[in-house]
Amino acid sequence: MRRRQALAGTAIAAASWALASGPERALAAGADRAPIRLGQSAPVSGPLARQGLAFRDAARAVLEDANAQGGVAGRRLELVTMDDENSPERTAVNVKLLASEHRVSLLFGFVGAGAHRAGPRGAREEGLPYVAAMSGSQELRSGVFPWVFNVRAGHVDEIRFIARHTRLIGIERLSLLTEYNSQGWELRDALMAAAESQGRQVASISSVDHDGGAYSLTGAVSSVLAGRPEAVLVGADYVASARFVDAVRRGGFTGLFYTLSTVGGDALMERLGPLATGVSVTQVMPFPWSSASLVGRRFQAFCQHHALQPSFPAMEAYVATGLLVDALRGARGFAPAQIAEALAVQPPRDLGGFLAAFTPGESDRRTPAQVDLTVFSRDGKFLQ
Numbered sequence: 001m002r003r004r005q006a007l008a009g010t011a012i013a014a015a016s017w018a019l020a021s022g023p024e025r026a027l028a029a030g031a032d033r034a035p036i037r038l039g040q041s042a043p044v045s046g047p048l049a050r051q052g053l054a055f056r057d058a059a060r061a062v063l064e065d066a067n068a069q070g071g072v073a074g075r076r077l078e079l080v081t082m083d084d085e086n087s088p089e090r091t092a093v094n095v096k097l098l099a100s101e102h103r104v105s106l107l108f109g110f111v112g113a114g115a116h117r118a119g120p121r122g123a124r125e126e127g128l129p130y131v132a133a134m135s136g137s138q139e140l141r142s143g144v145f146p147w148v149f150n151v152r153a154g155h156v157d158e159i160r161f162i163a164r165h166t167r168l169i170g171i172e173r174l175s176l177l178t179e180y181n182s183q184g185w186e187l188r189d190a191l192m193a194a195a196e197s198q199g200r201q202v203a204s205i206s207s208v209d210h211d212g213g214a215y216s217l218t219g220a221v222s223s224v225l226a227g228r229p230e231a232v233l234v235g236a237d238y239v240a241s242a243r244f245v246d247a248v249r250r251g252g253f254t255g256l257f258y259t260l261s262t263v264g265g266d267a268l269m270e271r272l273g274p275l276a277t278g279v280s281v282t283q284v285m286p287f288p289w290s291s292a293s294l295v296g297r298r299f300q301a302f303c304q305h306h307a308l309q310p311s312f313p314a315m316e317a318y319v320a321t322g323l324l325v326d327a328l329r330g331a332r333g334f335a336p337a338q339i340a341e342a343l344a345v346q347p348p349r350d351l352g353g354f355l356a357a358f359t360p361g362e363s364d365r366r367t368p369a370q371v372d373l374t375v376f377s378r379d380g381k382f383l384q
Contacts (some may be wrong), residue, residue, distance in 0.1 A: 019122030022136070036334050038063075038324075039104030039121065039128075041094035041112035043086040047230045047238075047267045051313045052111045055134065056081045058317035059109055062325065072328045080104060088118040089094040097123030106131055106339050108324065109317060113237070116183060122143040129340045132320035132335040134313065136284075137260050138186045141359075147340045149358035151320045155183075157369035158260050159233070160281040163194035166231055171256070173203040175229035177220060177244050179236045180207040187260075203227035221247045223382060231256040231298060238263060242271035256280065261312070269376055278287040280374045286354045287372070287384050288315045294352025295319075312382075319356050323349060327358065 040059075042052035056079065063077040080102045084090035091114025098104045099122075104140055106129040110119040115135040119350055123130035129147040133140065136155030140148050159361045166174050176191050178184030184207050197200050204227025206220040216241075224232060225248065232248065234241045241263055259268070264281035272279070290296040290309035299318055303310050326349065328334070331342035348357035348366050357366040374382040 012124055033075055036328065037102055037104040038077065038079045038080040038106055038108040039095075039102060040079055040099030040107070040109045040111075041084045041091045041098070041114055042081060042109065044081060044083045045272075046085045048086045048112050048265075050266050050311075052081075052083075053270060053313045053333050054309070054313035055111055055317040058314035059321045060264075061302070061308060062318060062321035064306075067327045072331075072334075077179060077325065077328070077333070079108070082150075084112065084114050085189055086112040086114070088114040088116075090114065091118040092122055095119065095126060097140050099126040099128060104128065105334055105336055109320060110134065111313070116140070120148055123147065130335050131324060131343065132316075134262065134316060135232065136260060137183065138190075139182070143360070147336070148278050149340075149343045149360055151260075151323065151356060151358060153284040153369040153371050154318065155187060155235075155260055155262070155327070158284065159187060159190040160194045160369075161371040161373070162233055162258050162284055163191065163198060166258075167198055167200075171230045172200060173228060173230045174222045175204040175232045176202060176206075176225050177232060177234050177236055177241070178205070178207050179210055179218075179222060179240060182211075183306065184235065187233075191233065194321055203229040208240045210240060211239050212236065212243035213217045215248055215351060217243055217266055221251050224248060224252055225253060229253075229255055231258060234259045235263060238265070238268040238271060242268055242275075244281075245272060257316060258282070261285075264376075268319075269380070276376045276379045276380075281376065281382065283312060283372050283374050283382075284370060285312055285315045285319060286351075287374070287382075288312060289382075290384065292352070295354045298352065316362070319354070323356055323358060 043049055044052045061078050063079055067076050082094040084094050107123050108131045110133040115133040116137040119133055120130045124145050131149045132151045138154055138156055141154050176188045188205055191202055204224050206223035208216040208220045259281050261282050261284050269276040286295045299315055308314055327342045327346040332338050343358045346358060348355050355367045359365050374384055377383050
């Protein structure tokens, strides 16, 4: 209702523009030059702060470059970031504050636990586009939420990649560890479907609670080991995943570990310590430390210019924010509906070794799923 009233007020203001003069016209002109605000909820404190800060800082740097070139239609672009400490409940509150107090035109680059459901639900309630969340959730790709625009490949794409890779290197017995929630069920269904398409079965599937508590962990380790796996795909929260890896190693498992891009970041590797060596992590963005591609060289020059550390979250922000600026420059206006319209029709962009586009859902995907595999090395780096 508030947004309909706001739109009606905008129409009345436009109709009376010709009658305005002097100070009234100056005020209207000032409103036309008001900044376009992007709202972000992300962990910028706590264990996942490194991811949230890396995305935020790279996104701000892209906007800084755009503003130095005149912004969009003479208007500055601003990113308003609110800390959610990786709490979905805080994310939900932040969405309301971003909409009501900061008057953002869209929600952008959500990171952490709140990116999967709290973010898009809040966006739907506030009538705002939900753009480039660092989430592989299938729900964001199902059409359930309106005005959702993804840049990264989804968890289903990553799981299919792992299923193909393990088959290719001769691993037949692959197990899965998830959380007992909707995200975990998505991973379970995706892996079972991928295995069935290859004529094999998942060796074992088990789940833990969000924190990997002792009670659920004991049962999960026993259940997974009962399947005699050669490799385990770990898809729980980073705390639970780290506790499981430690426990299952102590239980005698000597095989390989795989995990997803949203799980296997710095927080997981730091928590695992020496156990992180050899963990394979799927990635859905170009490798940030490679100069082999044009996008890699440009990103490294961008990081050097802005004194940023290359990382996968920073690369994701670089790709997504650049796409967003391009879309806004082609928009008919900057109301939420007009921004959503511009995002929906923007064609894919070849960044030089990586084809990027905003994709509302699986049915209208504009680029092939781009997934690669990295391995965490003994010296604490991701290797291709």
